[in-house]
Amino acid sequence: MNLFVGIDVSSEKLDTCFLNSEDHILLKVSLPNSLVGARKIKEHIFQFNELIRYDRIIVGMESTSVYSFHPATFLAEDPELKSLGIEVAVINPKTISRFKGIFDEDKTDEIDAYRIADFLRFDRFNTSLIKEEKYVALQRLTRSRYQLICQLTEMKQHFLENLYYKCNTLTQEVDTSVFGATMMHLLTDSITLDEIADMPLEDLVTLLQEKGRGRFSDPEKLAKSISKAIRDSYRLGKVMQDSVDIVLASYAMMIKAVNNQIKEISKAIEKLFEIVPESKSLLSIPGVGPVYAAGIIAEIGQIERFENEAKLAKYAGLYWKRKQSGNFESERTTISKTGNHYLRYYLIEAANSVARYEPVYNKYYSRKYKEVPKHQHKRALVLTARKFVRMVDALLRNHQFYAPERSA
Known part of the structure; x- marks a missing residue:
């Protein structure tokens, strides 16, 4: 006889259903999502186990991120519950949703808790290990950095849109990045474009050297290209000009602030990453730096959470569903993107970098690129990332450093 505990988790409540192997509901209870509520679930488990010594006690809940x-951590790590051999399963919400779709019934938290417990009875789930604290801590940092990068990209896009109003030919004429400290200062300073255009070339060169601290290799060429861009651009009216200047100044401040935040988080990632034992294995791969390696390890956690590299690839959403009926076998299959999109992002970006440094992956990418006439780069890159998963799994599982001959 087994005991199944289904928990429907929300920010405030833990709606819990205790079910046995014969589909008999032992208890339905709604508890607060706090230490008090988790301890109450623990008490109920011990009470039921005293009446009947269960062969297995399985607790299941949907993966709802922070909630x-x-x-999940409390129930999996509690020493007294561990003595009972308790299993904790954190299940993909889409899996539970598909299971509940079989039944024509209402949607309530109480029913959801029962269906989670009912799903556990079929034993079609994986009780993967709960991530250790250092991996979760690293994940908080890498995901925050990822979100800041996305925000920074969006800010830069808006900055360029408004810059086009002010000087529409600047990005075409000037070779250097407009997001450098000198260019940002020049574009958002109180000095107007007309004043820059009328400025003697020697004075503009001196200004660029002063603001750039002598970093420009050819300041005279840069000064000429800036002057030309300003002369060739359209002019705005006074009202429009003032509005655009305010917007550019605001975005310049936000871009600078976000860049500083990214630097601080990157330092924290590097510091924490040093105590993660798997870090050196991934850093030994040509083209994989601290950012990609930390992102991959933060999302994977202990490699023992996955039975094999196929399960790891599926977790990242790097797998293709087979389509077959009778004698028909479809050659066109779409990639599933239902997995961890953070892990998929880091694997694809890392694979793209590895393909530039490692001949084996470069040849594989080139071969896949030539196989189809459409979406060549995307398809080849994703397939290269799938191949990269096998190497990541092998290195982490065997605690090895990368060796080219082993990948051949």
């Missing part, structure tokens, strides 16, 4: 983290 399920604390109850």
Whole structure:
């Protein structure tokens, strides 16, 4: 006889259903999502186990990010529950949703908790290990950095849109990045474009050297290209000009602030990454730096959470569903993107970098690129990332450093 505990997790509640192997509901209870509520679930488990010594005790809940983290960790790490051999399963919400779709019934938290417990009875789930604290801590940092990078990209896009109003030919004429400190200062300073255009070339060169601290290799060429861009650009009216200047100045401040935040988080990632034992294995791969390696390890956690590299690839959403019926076998299959999109992002970006440094992956990418006439780069890159998963899994599982001959 087994005991199944289904928990429907929300920010405030833990709706819990205790079910046995014969589909008999032992208890339905709604508890607070706090230490008090988790301890109450623990008490109920011990009470039921005293009446009947269960062969297996399985607790299941949907993966709801921050909401399920604390109850799952508490129930999995509690020493007294461990003595009972308790299993904690954190299940993909889409899996539970498909299972509940079989039944024509209402949608309530109480029913959801029962269906989670009912799903556990079929034993079609994986009770993967809960991530250790250092991996979760690293994940908080890498995901925050990822979000800041996305925000920074969006800010730069808006900055360029408004810059086009002010000086529409600047990005075409000037070779250097407009997001450098000198260019940003020049574009958002109180000095107007007309004043820059009328400025003697020697004075503009001196200004660029002063603001750039002598970093420009050819300041005279840069000064000429800036002057030309200003002369060739359209002019705005006074009202429009003032509005655009305010917007550019605001975005310049935000871009600078976000860049500083990214630097601080990157330092924290590097510091924490040093104590993660798997870090050296991934850093030994040509083209994989601290950012990609930390992102991959933060999302994977202990490699023992996955049975094999196929399960790891599926977790990242790097797998293709087979389509077959009778004698028909479809050659066109679409990639599934239902997995961890953070892990998929880091694997694809890392594979793209590895393909530039490692001949084996470069040849593989080139071969896949030539196989189809459409979407060549995307398809080849994703397939290269799938190949890269096998190497990541082998290095982490065997605690090895990368060796080219082993990948051949």
